Amino acid sequence: MNQHAALVGTGTSPYTRHPGPGTTTGGVLADAVGRALDDAGLAPQDVDGLAVASFTLGPDHAVDLAWRLGLSVRWLMQDTNGGASGGGMLQHAVRAVEAGDASVVVLVAGDLMDRQAHLDLVRNYNRATAEHLAPLPLAGPNALFAMLTTRQMETTGLRREDYGGLVVAQRAWATLNPGAVYRTPMSLEDYLHAPTVAPPLGRFDCVPPVTGAEAVVVAAEERATGRRVRIRAVSTVYNADDQLGDGLRTGVADCAAGAWERAGVGPEDANVVSVYDDYPSMVVAQLADLGLAAGSDLPRFLAEEVATRRLPVNTSGGQLSAGQAGAGAGLHGLVEVARQLQGRAGERQVDARIGVVTGYGMVLYRHGSCGSVAVLEAA
Structure with missing residues (x-):
């Protein structure tokens, strides 16, 4: 039709x-x-x-x-x-x-x-978690992503300060979002001196669970x-690497090129970006997978584009400051970018015509197995 x-x-x-x-x-x-x-x-x-x-x-x-x-x-x-x-x-x-x-x-x-719901979820997330990770005991995915973050730091030269600039920038966005659970301004010193959860991850590197929903x-x-918001392209992929990759390249990389091509725009055209942010390292990985920054350029890119908020990334504050409402996190970025493109984001409004949203998740055993990219346009 x-x-x-x-x-x-x-x-x-x-x-x-x-x-x-x-x-x-x-x-x-x-x-x-x-x-x-x-x-x-x-x-x-x-x-x-x-x-x-x-x-x-x-x-x-x-x-x-x-x-x-x-x-x-x-x-x-x-x-x-x-x-x-x-x-x-x-x-x-x-x-x-x-x-x-x-x-x-x-x-x-x-x-x-x-x-209790959060504890039940992390203990029985899937069969691999229940049979292989929970008996260790492994209280959720923090330890897995601590290892992945260490690997990313060794591969790219990123330091904790680089991740901190990203987290602090998202908290600055969150101070402008009345719907964010955590809105108290954060400094780099606050980030660096937060209690350690699983080295090198500190408290502010780990997404906080909340109750809520998005539609x-x-x-x-x-x-x-x-x-209205035009939906220029949507692409998804499942189990792209059979859990055999290093986790630093996500399924977003397998979606991005096709999504940009179908949308008729490129990474350089994106005015507002929401990437799935359960951990800062995954924000970094998806920004690279989208083609916004090369691996060797990540420290400069984070410092000059993300930490300064020159490139609007996760303008809701992301899940790291707004909170992760279980599966609601899969729609969180889509709702935020849609509101930005409609010009209805309040104090955090940016000048945006093209927005991109990624999804990432379902840790089968070592890292996320699913990825998605949606390119949207203000009508």
Whole structure:
């Protein structure tokens, strides 16, 4: 049917470190959906497609959530790929709208992530975690990414100060974002003297779990009632290196060239960037994989472009300051870039026409196995 899909609304269920009594995963997901539909000027009866990503929705599934939301849909998807779920759901939703399988698709991702839920997740993330890592005991992925960060430092010449410049810059963005959980200004000294978690990682290198959810509405362009965002290209890849690589090259590298080509723009055209930031080393890796900086040039690039905020990277504060709402992290960057391209980012607004969003995640055994790249344009 050759309909053009656009991103026409966004919604966030506010992030919190301490969810109140009665908070449920279904509740925060429903809240984000409602906010996104209100933003798009649409009603639940307009929705004929739903995609869901969540670690803690069970025993319910996507169809249960649709029923609880009062939705009758003809297109339904449940994505289980964490940090890459946003790109995967967006790619499928665009195809559904273009094919005429649905005209209004809501993508929603998030979790109730209190202490117990977080512990359960890191102990039983997958079979490799439960059978090989948890018995060590290995309390989550910090140790894995500490080793990866050390490898990156040895390969690129990066120092802790270089990572610190990135983290401090993201916190500066977060001070302008009322939705960020951590908004207190941070200095490089604060970063460097924070308690060690797993050398060389300190407290501010590790993403903080929060409760919350994100949602976006993808629809045929004629359904847009406000300022829409054009979806120029979306590309995803799964298990690109069979867990045999060094982890410093992510699946984003396998998506980037094709995404830029289909979008008809290049890395030099990006005005705002959101990359998945569970650890600073992964921000660095994805920026390189996008073609924004060469490996040998990373220290200069971080110092001159990222730390100075000349290149707007993770303008929400990223997950490192805004918080990681479980699977909601897969949509976090997409929501932020969409708001920037709509000119609705408040005090942190930048001048942007082209935005790029990456997804990264699902640590199968050694590092993330999934990657995605989405190139967006202000309409």
